Amino acid sequence: MFKLQENQTNTKTEILAGITTFLTMVYIVIVNPIILADAGVPFNQVFTATIIATVAGTLWMGLFANYPIAIAPGMGLNAYFAYSVVGTHGNISYTTAFAAVFIAGLIFIILSLTPFRKNLIEAIPENLKHGITAGIGLFIAFIGLRLTGIIQAHPTNLVALGNLHEPGAILALIGLAVTLVLMVLRVNGALFFGMIITGFIAFFTGQLSFDQGFVSIPTLPDGLIVLNPIEAFSEVIQHSLYAVVFSFLLVTIFDTTGTMIGVAQQAGLMKGNTMPRAREALLSDSIATTIGAMFGTSPTSAYIESSSGVAAGGRTGLTSVTVAILFIVAAFFGPLVSAVSGTAAITAPALIIVGSLMMGSISHIKWDQLDEAFPAFLIILSMPLTSSIATGIALGFISYPLLKVVKGQWRQVHPLLYLFAVLFFYQLAFLPH
Numbered sequence: 463m464f465k466l467q468e469n470q471t472n473t474k475t476e477i478l479a480g481i482t483t484f485l486t487m488v489y490i491v492i493v494n495p496i497i498l499a500d501a502g503v504p505f506n507q508v509f510t511a512t513i514i515a516t517v518a519g520t521l522w523m524g525l526f527a528n529y530p531i532a533i534a535p536g537m538g539l540n541a542y543f544a545y546s547v548v549g550t551h552g553n554i555s556y557t558t559a560f561a562a563v564f565i566a567g568l569i570f571i572i573l574s575l576t577p578f579r580k581n582l583i584e585a586i587p588e589n590l591k592h593g594i595t596a597g598i599g600l601f602i603a604f605i606g607l608r609l610t611g612i613i614q615a616h617p618t619n620l621v622a623l624g625n626l627h628e629p630g631a632i633l634a635l636i637g638l639a640v641t642l643v644l645m646v647l648r649v650n651g652a653l654f655f656g657m658i659i660t661g662f663i664a665f666f667t668g669q670l671s672f673d674q675g676f677v678s679i680p681t682l683p684d685g686l687i688v689l690n691p692i693e694a695f696s697e698v699i700q701h702s703l704y705a706v707v708f709s710f711l712l713v714t715i716f717d718t719t720g721t722m723i724g725v726a727q728q729a730g731l732m733k734g735n736t737m738p739r740a741r742e743a744l745l746s747d748s749i750a751t752t753i754g755a756m757f758g759t760s761p762t763s764a765y766i767e768s769s770s771g772v773a774a775g776g777r778t779g780l781t782s783v784t785v786a787i788l789f790i791v792a793a794f795f796g797p798l799v800s801a802v803s804g805t806a807a808i809t810a811p812a813l814i815i816v817g818s819l820m821m822g823s824i825s826h827i828k829w830d831q832l833d834e835a836f837p838a839f840l841i842i843l844s845m846p847l848t849s850s851i852a853t854g855i856a857l858g859f860i861s862y863p864l865l866k867v868v869k870g871q872w873r874q875v876h877p878l879l880y881l882f883a884v885l886f887f888y889q890l891a892f893l894p895h
Contacts (some may be wrong), residue, residue: 512534674797712852
């Protein structure tokens with residue numbers, strides 16, 4: 463079913479890769495409820511809804527698309543939901559906002575069933591694809607460094623070296639060293655075993671504790687929030703949430719598309735300029751977004767942390783199925799998941815190392831051609847500096863056709879790139895982001 467031999471992998475490697483991906487992204491089941499709680503959504507509602515959406519999207523990705531890519535509610539989109547959609551509109555409740563997410567999800571499904579999103583993947587120039595991969599790598603390495611306090615905010619220069627005497631920073635550096643040694647020695651599952659060793663050190667040094675126990679029963683205090691598509695449409699029309707739906711659409715399409723391309727390239731699963739089974743893969747986030755809105759969570763996206771599982775050897779959907787099963791188990795271990803995911807130093811070394819591996823894509827960029835190199839450079843630079851994959855892609859999509867037009871090579875640009883250059887310019891100039 464998963465074609466393990468054809469993809470030069472085995473069951474043990476795929477399961478270890480799935481565990482690695484799970485450990486690097488499971489923080490979302492804690493972080494997402496905390497952010498959406500600011501919009502008034504009950505913590506337990508979002509905790510359970512996050513797991514339901516993640517399992518639905520990731521299982522679809524694994525079983526139907528056979529890719530080692532996990533789907534979960536997107537960081538950034540949850541903040542936009544809580545602080546821009548609900549927070550700045552006094553008359554919009556979180557149930558109304560979820561109606562907008564639900565409608566966006568239905569449109570995602572329609573677009574994914576057409577050749578549109580598949581054509582979009584094929585329309586993206588090679589240099590931009592390499593820039594997306596490298597930019598994501600730099601972004602997740604930056605996340606790993608920031609979460610552990612190795613780098614921190616600075617009032618003048620924005621970022622600076624953190625306090626390396628802090629226990630969290632020390633633990634992260636030890637974990638990074640241990641994991642690097644295991645990887646250099648080519649130990650199978652080095653990223654996973656690095657996290658296990660770091661976890662033991664954290665426990666024995668008092669940085670990891672299980673004060674709230676291990677097990678709890680998942681609940682949905684509000685039940686199903688959105689069920690009737692007609693009512694959802696009327697909510698969107700009544701509150702004129704067209705710009706909100708468009709923003710969710712645009713950001714999620716490119717967050718997911720960009721991440722899928724980056725992870726698929728890293729895993730060597732791209733066939734030239736195309737992504738096999740693209741329609742099945744792109745349907746995963748569409749379905750997850752729609753289901754997630756029904757239960758009470760913000761739009762989903764392909765997760766950049768999937769690259770940690772790919773680095774651990776994941777090449778097929780068995781990795782994704784493993785991730786989905788672990789999230790189902792996690793639903794009953796809320797306190798345990800909270801404790802482990804709350805210790806950033808355990809998972810941060812994997813993010814930093816994977817970031818370095820993904821940065822290798824910059825070697826394929828045509829640096830001697832400014833019209834090709836500069837848009838890729840903008841993507842790489844802006845993803846970590848704006849904390850947004852979609853913004854990086856937007857700047858690349860805007861600058862690439864502009865430079866080609868100036869150079870008189872406008873015919874070399876796919877028509878879809880011109881369309882999205884205009885849409886991205888409109889979004890950056892006139893819509894909240």
